[in-house]
Amino acid sequence: MQLVGKCAVVTGASSGMGHAIVERFAREGANVVAVARRKERPEELKASLADAPGKVELFAGDISSAETNNAMIDHCIEVFGGFDILVNNAGVMDDMVGVADAIDEKFDHVMKVNVFGPMCAMRKAVQTFKASGTKGSIINVASVGGMRNVAGAIYCASKAALISMTKNTSFMYWSDGIRCNGIAPGGINTEISASMGMPNMEGYGKVQKMLAMSPAPGSAEDIANTALFLASDQSSYILGDILVVDGGWIS
Numbered sequence: 431m432q433l434v435g436k437c438a439v440v441t442g443a444s445s446g447m448g449h450a451i452v453e454r455f456a457r458e459g460a461n462v463v464a465v466a467r468r469k470e471r472p473e474e475l476k477a478s479l480a481d482a483p484g485k486v487e488l489f490a491g492d493i494s495s496a497e498t499n500n501a502m503i504d505h506c507i508e509v510f511g512g513f514d515i516l517v518n519n520a521g522v523m524d525d526m527v528g529v530a531d532a533i534d535e536k537f538d539h540v541m542k543v544n545v546f547g548p549m550c551a552m553r554k555a556v557q558t559f560k561a562s563g564t565k566g567s568i569i570n571v572a573s574v575g576g577m578r579n580v581a582g583a584i585y586c587a588s589k590a591a592l593i594s595m596t597k598n599t600s601f602m603y604w605s606d607g608i609r610c611n612g613i614a615p616g617g618i619n620t621e622i623s624a625s626m627g628m629p630n631m632e633g634y635g636k637v638q639k640m641l642a643m644s645p646a647p648g649s650a651e652d653i654a655n656t657a658l659f660l661a662s663d664q665s666s667y668i669l670g671d672i673l674v675v676d677g678g679w680i681s
């Protein structure tokens with residue numbers, strides 16, 4: 431077991447990758463605060479992990495608010511007595527539009543969830559790690575969209591911003607012993623398309639042509655394995671990196 435004695439906060443725990451990361455971390459011995467707006471599925475996940483070496487605690491909240499991001503980390507310290515690992519995984523898609531059709535409200539929403547929320551969580555995490563002298567690990571789930579722009583303009587910009595903030599956070603705080611890395615998934619089988627609503631057909635058609643060149647989709651467990659690697663001491667010399675997990679799609 432690679433995470434015994436560690437305490438983690440994982441956002442987006444009610445489905446897809448976040449769900450799989452919570453499970454993987456708890457089975458590796460970590461105590462995990464599982465964050466999402468919906469409560470039912472994290473409750474089921476917690477029940478299914480009753481025999482795991484790590485404990486799971488739920489925290490219901492919207493990560494587009496600073497309050498949730500601060501409170502979820504405080505909650506981790508209150509219930510588990512420590513905080514070592516932050517996984518900023520929660521995210522939403524845009525509607526696949528190019529910039530000519532971009533809608534202001536969509537921009538605000540996607541940026542709040544995909545960039546502002548993780549920024550607030552990283553701020554609180556770094557402050558907490560520095561105050562306690564913890565050599566913590568931050569993992570941000572970005573996207574190949576933030577590198578190769580194969581989605582809508584707003585989504586790609588949000589993930590490019592997250593990649594930039596990941597590298598900057600690593601640069602700023604490596605001397606404090608804090609590691610910050612990212613994961614850039616390709617096409618992964620989850621429920622993310624539900625956050626898209628009705629896509630813009632012109633943009634969607636262009637993205638589909640690129641998706642047709644992608645290998646078969648990966649699984650949420652592929653991402654959970656990568657998050658485990660980045661959270662564990664196995665990756666102690668990896669800082670400010672973005673691990674692409676896409677079956678070879680953009681390479």
Ligand SMILES: NC(=O)c1ccc[n+]([C@@H]2O[C@H](COP(=O)([O-])OP(=O)(O)OC[C@H]3O[C@@H](n4cnc5c(N)ncnc54)[C@H](OP(=O)(O)O)[C@@H]3O)[C@@H](O)[C@H]2O)c1
Pocket residue numbers: 441442443444445446447448465466467468469491492493494519520521522523543571572573574575614615616617618619620621622623625
């Ligand atoms: N699937 C892919 O192909 C793919 C590819 C590249 C990158 N990604 C990225 O991978 C991450 C995980 O996505 P996924 O594919 O696992 O998607 P998913 O199955 O839709 O899960 C997204 C999670 O984020 C949570 N979430 C969304 N908005 C939230 C908010 N405002 N506050 C709190 N939680 C919120 C959702 O929970 P609630 O709705 O219960 O709040 C859900 O648990 C995202 O950052 C996504 O951009 C996905």
